[in-house]
Amino acid sequence: MSLPPFLLPLLLVVASFLAMEAVAALSHRYIMHGWGWGWHRSHHEPRPAGRRGAAAWFEKNDLYAAVFSLVAMALFVAGSLLWPPLWWIALGVTAYGVFYFLFHDALVHRRLDLGWVPRRGYLKRLVQAHRLHHAVEGREGCVSFGFLYAPPVERLRAELRAKGTLAERS
Numbered sequence: 001m002s003l004p005p006f007l008l009p010l011l012l013v014v015a016s017f018l019a020m021e022a023v024a025a026l027s028h029r030y031i032m033h034g035w036g037w038g039w040h041r042s043h044h045e046p047r048p049a050g051r052r053g054a055a056a057w058f059e060k061n062d063l064y065a066a067v068f069s070l071v072a073m074a075l076f077v078a079g080s081l082l083w084p085p086l087w088w089i090a091l092g093v094t095a096y097g098v099f100y101f102l103f104h105d106a107l108v109h110r111r112l113d114l115g116w117v118p119r120r121g122y123l124k125r126l127v128q129a130h131r132l133h134h135a136v137e138g139r140e141g142c143v144s145f146g147f148l149y150a151p152p153v154e155r156l157r158a159e160l161r162a163k164g165t166l167a168e169r170s
Contacts, residue, residue: 009088016092025146033139104147126150141165
């Protein structure tokens with residue numbers, strides 16, 4: 001019995017999409033809040049008033065998205081020229097990037113006006129959890145998780161209390 005021809009590509013896209021959540025969580029914890037803090041710091045600071053155009057919209061942290069985009073582009077090229085399964089992996093990485101932008105940048109950080117704020121359910125939890133991540137000044141003592149999965153908010157609050165880093169504004 002042979003597999004339907006669409007099954008392997010579909011599995012590669014889904015598996016790479018899911019793997020990107022782990023890559024994002026680990027990158028965020030150990031790179032962005034570690035040796036790569038120089039770029040990521042801009043994401044944790046208020047946006048300066050009076051900036052216009054691209055300077056008002058972009059932050060240094062967006063360089064991480066550019067790096068991940070270059071990786072995805074390299075995978076597309078390698079998949080086209082060397083090993084076709086890499087193309088489907090690149091598609092999963094790219095799909096994760098789109099979801100990251102829509103949920104993290106647009107919904108959570110409101111970098112796009114979607115005209116909607118989630119009032120209940122998982123998306124509300126995602127927004128609340130991410131706000132708890134930003135409730136800590138600086139890079140130390142934050143709660144850490146991926147970008148599309150958020151642990152229960154009460155668990156994150158308990159973790160911050162245990163660390164002694166829960167700020168008043170959360």
